[in-house]
Amino acid sequence: MQVCPYCGEAELIEILEVWSPRDFQIETCCYGAHEAVSEFLSEDPKGAAQWLRAKGLDDLTGRRVRRVINDGSGQLVIDWKLTIEPVSFSTAKAFVAQHHRHCPAPAGWRFGAGIFNGEDLIGCVMVGRPVARAFDSARVVEVNRLCLRTDIAPDLAWNGCSQLYGWSAREAHKRGFEKIITYTLESESGVSLKAAGWTIEHTLKGRSWDTPSRRRTNASQGVNKNRWTALQ
Ligand SMILES: [Zn+2]
Known part of the structure; x- marks a missing residue:
């Protein structure tokens, strides 16, 4: 079990939901973990894609993620291949x-x-x-x-x-x-x-x-x- 450095409980960081065409939501054990993962996703578009892929996004959706990008309004969205x-x-x-x-x-x-x-x-x-x-x-x-x-x-x-x-x-x-x-x-x-x-x-x-x-x-x-x- 991985202990979350923010809340001290079992760490939980998973894809909760994906909406068409490109919105997604991450479920976390606590606010601190959510902040940390949001920061990572917004700062490393390619790394974010790799991370989402490792979390099963491609299998979940039947599509291949290319990057995670800012849609211009501050929202992080999926950029598909x-x-x-x-x-x-x-x-x-x-x-x-x-x-x-x-x-x-x-x-x-x-x-x-x-x-x-x-x-x-x-x-x-x-x-x-x-x-x-x-x-x-x-x-x-x-x-x-x-x-x-x-x-x-x-x-x-x-x-x-x-x-x-x-x-x-x-x-x-x-x-x-x-x-x-x-x-x-x-x-x-x-x-x-x-x-x-x-x-x-x-x-x-x-x-x-x-x-x-x-x-x-x-x-x-x-x-x-x-x-x-x-x-x-
Ligand atoms: Zn936590």
Whole structure:
């Protein structure tokens, strides 16, 4: 028996309850133990996840915890490991319409997916025909739209773009396409593309098209764009 240093009784620190989508409650023997565990959970997001996993959270919920984060209001909540799952075209289209500022969804797609944090749909990718006619649309696909929710705690969407770019490239390969491309403005870092193993293959001078992640404005005439591709 472990003796609690705060109350001198048998130490009790367990997961009492988990509510959908990401709230949880810890049961402790005393207030002191509760304070101590709350402090630990808020100061070490990854350690907190490991601790909750050791306490059986993954088995309890059937999901895998990624980190414990502050939801912005001071509440500690569960950040689940992101999962990429099929969604219908109409779901993706509605998602983009709602969350992609100024940028309407394309009229069709070859394929796409949603990315979930637990049961919350936090992002979508839509992969379709290349916008530039020079590409053979039987062999080349383009990430036409990729967007993540911005109305949630940013931690919940962390790494989501990279995972969707990575998935899109693997899926294009699986479906027999020879190449996948996408565009960013030269001013964008492309950090999530790089993290997913994409590279810049060409810089287009002075174009003013849209990119999947950012809608141009009329004021941005003549900006340079990078075209990216994923190595297969
Ligand atoms: Zn105690």
